[in-house]
Amino acid sequence: MPTSTSEAVRVAVLADSDTRWKWGALTARRIAPSTSVELSGFLLRGRATPTARQLAEVGVRADALREVTGNEFLRTMKDEPYDIVVLALVGGAVQAMLHGLAALALPRRPVVVTGYVGVVYEKLSDGLLLRHGADVVLANSRHDADRFRAVYEGVGADASAVTEAALPFLGGEPYAPKDDRDTLVFAAQPSVPASRADRTYLLRRLVEHARLHPKREVLLKLRSKPGEHTTHIEELPYQKLADKLPGGLPPNFRLVYGHMGDVLDRTDLLVTVSSTAALESLHRRIPTAVLTDFGVREALGNHHFLGSGLMASWDQLDGGHRPTPDAEWLAGQGVAADGSYDSAFDEVRKRVAELLLVPSLPAPAPYYTPSTAPGYLPGILARHHLAPDGTPLPGSAVTTEVSGVRRVVREAVREVARGAYRHGVQRVAPVIRRMGEL
Known part of the structure; x- marks a missing residue:
């Protein structure tokens, strides 16, 4: 745990797409109560895992960056100490990682932060309740903060995690029109x-x-x-x-x-x-x-x-x-x-600093449990190879990291599989849909 603003804060960001990596990594740097951040990036393996080109275009660098499964990420959380974890994921993946972290029963767990990468215009209740259980649920505006609290309070869930901030990638010079540009x-x-x-x-x-x-x-x-x-x-x-x-x-x-x-x-x-x-x-x-x-x-x-x-x-x-x-x-x-952006993250930075001082945070306590959502939660966890109690499903244990030729072959197979999926989405699916409309 950092004891001063100059001591490095260890932050892990788990993201499942290029835009969420951008949001998560920039958020991590803005909310850490220290001028020094050691940022470890983890890309959740799936259909939207960003390519090297996409990562380069985002332009946000980490001290370390690797691709993982959900269970591999949880194993890392057990083996390596982090001060803060930012879950930059879709709602179901956030919920799975919260239950997975709770099942680890760490003697000292990291502060868990999550939120949205932009405008929240659909699945408001579903997405928010899937994020419930994090220590901090970031709202990008006062408008969102009010809506988020209303959803949690509407089901009788604790709304104290909702914290108003802003999108972390706002910036740039104010607009100035130029005579030679249109x-x-x-x-x-x-x-x-x-x-x-x-x-x-x-x-x-x-x-x-x-x-x-x-x-x-x-x-x-x-x-x-x-x-x-x-x-x-x-x-x-x-x-x-x-x-x-x-x-x-x-x-x-x-x-x-x-x-x-x-x-x-x-x-x-x-x-x-x-x-x-x-x-x-x-x-x-x-x-x-x-x-x-x-x-x-x-x-x-x-x-x-x-x-x-x-x-x-x-x-x-x-x-x-x-x-x-x-x-x-x-x-x-x-x-x-109006120029108030510099202070937009003061509240969340203060909240994170206070949580970091707690000797032992309790396990995450999401609203959804096998008792409150027995027909919904198990399916969400199973998609991430977790049992209803948050532990890894049989057969999904983390394997030893491979190297050399085996690693090259494995990565090649993954790229072929992703290519086949993308071909199906962009070529086969539209044709089938058009045939169905005949």
């Missing part, structure tokens, strides 16, 4: 909208906007390349749709990758359906628009921006409209455009 950026999302027709429509409107404004640079900001997965599955990559677009692409239209912050450095209007990039843009006071072309619907997530003043359609944007954000709405969303 750039519109559309922040794409892997699963919103989902259908081929809707995604083709979006691409067509972007291209038409570029043709309508030939002196404006129009950029389609993509999260991943075909064959890669991120937090959500992308069945219909825009790259492939663009190849089939009639008439081709105009010279002032480009598909771009890279760090979102670097793209925002040259953005004069950010457009999205419901991406968290909108909050990054608003933090910098960049003009921002949330599309209404597909309606304002819970399934799209743009209902989160009700009252924001940001709603607009492509017809309005084509005509030169620039939304003006509502100041009261902004104040509740944690974008800290």
